Amino acid sequence: MPHSVSLINTIAAGLGLALVLGFLATRLRLPALVGYLLAGVIIGPFTPGFVADAGIAAQLAEIGVMLLMFGVGLHFSLDDLLAVRKVALPGALVQMAVATLFGVALASWWGWSPGGALVFGLALSVASTVVLLRALESLGILETFTGRIAVGWLVVEDLAMVLVLVLLPPLAQALGGAASTGPPIWQTLGLTLLQVGGFVLLMLVVGRRVFPWILWQVARTNSRELFTLCVVAAAVSIAFASAALFGVSFALGAFFAGVVMRESEFSHRAAQESLPLRDAFAVLFFVSVGMLFDPAVLIERPLQVLAVVLVIVVGKSVAACALVLLLRYPLGTALTVSASLAQIGEFSFILAALGGSLGLLPPEGQSLLLAGALISIASNPLWFSLIGPVQQWLHAHSSFARGLASRDDPLAELPMHTEARYLSRQVVLVGYGRVGRRIAAALAANDIPFVVAEQNRAIVEQLRGEGMAAVWGDAADPAVLIQAHIARARVLVIATADAINVRQMIEAARTLNPSIETVIRSHNEDEARLLTQQDAVTVCLGEQELAQAMARTVLLRAAGA
Numbered sequence: 001m002p003h004s005v006s007l008i009n010t011i012a013a014g015l016g017l018a019l020v021l022g023f024l025a026t027r028l029r030l031p032a033l034v035g036y037l038l039a040g041v042i043i044g045p046f047t048p049g050f051v052a053d054a055g056i057a058a059q060l061a062e063i064g065v066m067l068l069m070f071g072v073g074l075h076f077s078l079d080d081l082l083a084v085r086k087v088a089l090p091g092a093l094v095q096m097a098v099a100t101l102f103g104v105a106l107a108s109w110w111g112w113s114p115g116g117a118l119v120f121g122l123a124l125s126v127a128s129t130v131v132l133l134r135a136l137e138s139l140g141i142l143e144t145f146t147g148r149i150a151v152g153w154l155v156v157e158d159l160a161m162v163l164v165l166v167l168l169p170p171l172a173q174a175l176g177g178a179a180s181t182g183p184p185i186w187q188t189l190g191l192t193l194l195q196v197g198g199f200v201l202l203m204l205v206v207g208r209r210v211f212p213w214i215l216w217q218v219a220r221t222n223s224r225e226l227f228t229l230c231v232v233a234a235a236v237s238i239a240f241a242s243a244a245l246f247g248v249s250f251a252l253g254a255f256f257a258g259v260v261m262r263e264s265e266f267s268h269r270a271a272q273e274s275l276p277l278r279d280a281f282a283v284l285f286f287v288s289v290g291m292l293f294d295p296a297v298l299i300e301r302p303l304q305v306l307a308v309v310l311v312i313v314v315g316k317s318v319a320a321c322a323l324v325l326l327l328r329y330p331l332g333t334a335l336t337v338s339a340s341l342a343q344i345g346e347f348s349f350i351l352a353a354l355g356g357s358l359g360l361l362p363p364e365g366q367s368l369l370l371a372g373a374l375i376s377i378a379s380n381p382l383w384f385s386l387i388g389p390v391q392q393w394l395h396a397h398s399s400f401a402r403g404l405a406s407r408d409d410p411l412a413e414l415p416m417h418t419e420a421r422y423l424s425r426q427v428v429l430v431g432y433g434r435v436g437r438r439i440a441a442a443l444a445a446n447d448i449p450f451v452v453a454e455q456n457r458a459i460v461e462q463l464r465g466e467g468m469a470a471v472w473g474d475a476a477d478p479a480v481l482i483q484a485h486i487a488r489a490r491v492l493v494i495a496t497a498d499a500i501n502v503r504q505m506i507e508a509a510r511t512l513n514p515s516i517e518t519v520i521r522s523h524n525e526d527e528a529r530l531l532t533q534q535d536a537v538t539v540c541l542g543e544q545e546l547a548q549a550m551a552r553t554v555l556l557r558a559a560g561a
Contacts, residue, residue, distance in 0.1 A: 006053040011060070013043050013052050014287040015280070022283075031381040033134070033286050037374055040290020047295070057288040063236065064281025065346060066254040068133055070235035071278050072142070072151060073258020074271045081152055083456060084145075088152035091323045095153075095341065096160060098319040099125035102311045110304070112362060115175030119355035120365050122164055124311055124372070126157045128345020129251055130285050131377050135340065135384055144496055145433070145455045146333045149324075150340040158252050159196065161347045165354060166192045166247060172358040192247060199246035203256045207238075211257070212264035219266050224273075231270045232277065234261060251346070285346075286377070292349065293374045297367045304364075308372035313379065317342045330455055330474030332391055332501055339383040343376035344369070388504070395477070411460050411472035413483040414451070421449045422469040424488040430475040430505060431496030432459050435521055439495055440468075451484045476501035478508040487512045494520045506537065 021035030021042075043052040081088075103121025112120065132154055136142040142151070211234060218230040235254050242253025261267055298305060317338035324334035352369050355361030414422070427443060427450040429436055436452070443450045452470040454460050463470035473480035475494070486492065492509045494502055502520060509516055518537045 007056055010052040010056045011284075013050060014039065014057060014060075014284055017042060018283050018287055031378070033131075033381070034378045036283050036286035037290040037293075037378055040287040041293055041295065041374075042290075043287070044291035044293065046293070052291065054288070054291050057284060057291055060281060061285035061288040061346075062250055064278065064283075064285045065130055065251050066235050066239040067232070067274055067278040068130055068282055069251045069255040070231075070239075070258040070261075071271055071274055072133055073255045073260075074262050074267050081148075081155065083458060084149045084152040086458065087149055087324065087327050087329060088156050091320065091327065091337075092153045092156035093160065094323055095316065095320045096122075096125040096157060099311065099316045102315045106307055106311060107365075112365070113175075113360070115172070115360040116355070116362055116365060118175060119168070119351060119361045120369070122161075123348040123351045123355075123369050124308070124344060125316070126161050126344065126347045126351075127154060127316075127341045128343055128348075128373075128377065129154050129158065130282060131343050131345055131380055132340050134282065135380060138381075139384060141336070143433075145431075146336045149329075149333065150337050153320075153337065153341070155252070155255065158249060158255075158347065161351065162196060162247070162249055162252065163192055165249075165351065168351075168354060168360075169358060172360060175360055195246040196248060199242055199248050199253070200256065203260050207256070207260035208263050211238075211260050215261065215264045215266050215270065219269075227266075227269070228273045231261075231274050235274065249347075289345070289349075289370075289373060289377065293370045294367055297364075297371050301364065301368065304368055305371045305375070308368050309375050312344055312372050312376045313342045313383070317383070328457065330477065330480075331394065332387070332474045332476055333455060335387045335391055336384075339380070339387055342383050343380045344373045345377065348373060388501070391476075392504070411457060411464070411470075412480070414469055414471060414485070415464075418469055419449075422451055423485045425449075425490045426451055426469075426485065426488075427491045427493060428453060428481070428484045428486050428489045428509075430454075430492070430494045431521075432456075432463065432470075433496065436495035439493060451489075453480055453484050474501065476504035476508065478512060481505075481508055481512060486516065489513060489516060492516050492518045494518070496521070 017039035018036045021039045022032040023035070025035035025038075026032050040057075041047060043050055045051050045054065100118070100121035103124040104117040107117035107120045108114075132150060133142070136147045136150060141147045215227075215230060215234075218226050221227075235257055238257035239250040239254035242248040242256070243250050246253075261270060264270070320341050321334045321338040324337050325331070348369055349366075352361055352366045356363070356366060427448060429440060429443070429450050430453045432440065432452050432454045436454075440450060440452065450469070452460075452463055452468065453475045454463075454470060454472060455474055457472050460470045460472040471480060471483045473483070475481055475484075475496075486509050492505075494505055496502075506518055506520075509518065520537065520539045
C-alpha cells in the first residue's frame with residue numbers, strides 16, 4: 001500500500017506531535033492547546049522539515065467545529081438562547097462595532113485602503129467559538145447562566161458574520177476592491193435574511209419533530225455503531241446542507257442541529273457518543289491554526305503584532321465588560337464574558353481569505369491576523385484563571401467595583417413589604433435553573449420559606465411577578481447575600497453549576513453567618529471531595545445522587561416483589 005497519502009500523513013503527524021507537545025505543555029503548567037498550536041507551527045509550511053497538507057488539515061478542523069457546535073446545541077436549548085437575548089444581542093452587536101472601529105483606526109494609521117481596514121476590523125471583532133467552548137467546558141461553567149450568555153453572544157456574532165461574508169463581494173468594488181458582477185446589494189441582503197430565517201424556522205418547526213424521531217428509531221435497533229453513526233451523520237450532514245442550501249455557516253448549522261436533537265430523550269447519550277470524535281477533531285483545529293502561522297512576522301512587524309494583540313485582548317475585553325455592566329449584570333459575569341471574547345479564530349481566517357481574494361485586504365493583513373489569533377488563543381486560559389483573583393481584588397480595593405454591586409436597582413434587594421418569614425430562618429437558594437426550580441418546588445410544597453438569588457434579571461422579574469422572594473446578582477458577592485438576609489438564614493443551597501465562584505459563595509456566607517449549613521450541587525468528584533472537608537457542607541454529586549435514588553427505587557420494588 002502507498003505510504004504517501006496526504007490525509008494519513010496529516011492526521012498522524014498532527015495528532016502525534018500534538019500529543020507530545022500538549023503533554024510537555026501541561027508538565028510546564030501551560031494550557032495543552034499551546035502545545036497543539038506549536039505542533040501546527042512545526043509541521044506548517046513556514047518551518048523546515050516535514051510539511052503537512054494545510055488544506056486537508058483545515059477541512060478536518062472544520063469537521064471538529066461542526067461536532068463541537070453540535071455538542072453545544074445538545075446542551076443549549078432554545079429557551080436558553082431566549083433567556084440571554086437581552087444581553088447577548090445588544091452586547092454582541094455593540095462589541096463588534098467597537099472592535100471593528102479599533103481595527104479600522106489601526107489599519108488606517110498604517111495606510112491601508114478603507115476596504116482593507118474594514119475587513120481587518122471585522123476580522124478582529126469576532127471570537128473563536130471553538131476556543132470559547134473548550135474554555136467553558138474545562139472550567140465547568142458551560143451550562144451556567146454566564147456560560148449561556150457567552151455562547152449566546154457567540155451565536156449572535158456568527159449570525160452577523162454570515163451576513164458580512166455574503167454582503168462583502170457585492171460591496172467590494174465600492175470599497176476599493178475587485179468589481180462584482182452579482183445582484184444589487186439590497187437584493188443580496190434580502191435573500192440572505194430570507195435564507196437564514198428560513199433555515200432557523202425549518203429547524204425549529206420541522207427539525208424538532210423529525211430528527212428526535214429518527215434518533216429514536218435508530219436507538220431501537222440496540223446497535224451502538226448505528227447510534228454513533230446517526231449522531232455524527234446528523235451533525236455533519238445538517239451542517240453541510242445548511243451551508244449548501246441556505247448559505248449558513250457550518251458551525252451555525254451544526255449548532256441548530258444539536259438544538260433540535262436536544263428534544264430527544266437520547267440527547268445525553270448522543271453527546272457522550274460524539275465526545276471522543278469532538279475532542280480529536282478539536283485538536284486538529286488548533287493544529288491547523290498553527291500551520292497557517294509564519295513566525296517571521298514576529299521579527300518583521302513586532303509593533304504591529306503587539307497592536308493587534310492589544311486590540312483583541314484589551315480592546316474587545318474592556319468593551320465587552322463595560323457593555324455587560326451597563327446592562328446591569330454582575331461584575332463576575334462581565335469579567336467572564338470579556339475573557340471569553342479575548343481571542344479570534346475561524347471566522348477571522350475565513351473573512352481574511354475572502355478579503356484577500358477580493359483585493360481588499362493586503363497580504364500582510366492575514367499574517368497579522370494569524371499572529372494575533374495564535375497569541376490570543378494561547379494566552380486565553382490565563383485570562384480565565386485571573387477572573388477570580390481580579391474580582392476579589394477589585395471588591396477589596398475599588399469603591400467603584402463595590403458600588404456596582406450596590407447600585408440603586410429594585411431587583412437587587414427584597415421589597416419593603418416582604419413578609420418576616422422570608423427574612424429569618426429561611427433557605428437561601430442560589431440559582432433557579434433546572435435543579436433550582438425543583439428544589440424550590442419541594443420547599444414550597446413543604447411550606448418552607450426561601451429566597452432565590454439569581455443572576456438572570458428576567459428570571460428575577462418573573463419570580464417577583466409570581467409573588468416569590470428573589471434578589472438579582474452574583475451570590476459570590478457578599479452584597480447579594482446580604483440582600484437575601486443570609487445572616488439570619490438557616491440553610492444556603494447552591495444549585496448553580498458555576499465552578500468558579502462556589503468557594504467564594506461559601507466564604508462570603510460563612511463570614512456573614514458562621515453557623516449556616518450549606519448544600520452544594522457538583523458534577524466534579526475532585527471538587528466535591530475538597531468541599532466536603534469543610535464543616536457543615538453537604539455536597540450532592542450528580543451521578544452519585546442519581547445512582548442512590550435509582551438503587552432505593554430498585555430495593556423498594558425488589559422488596560415488594
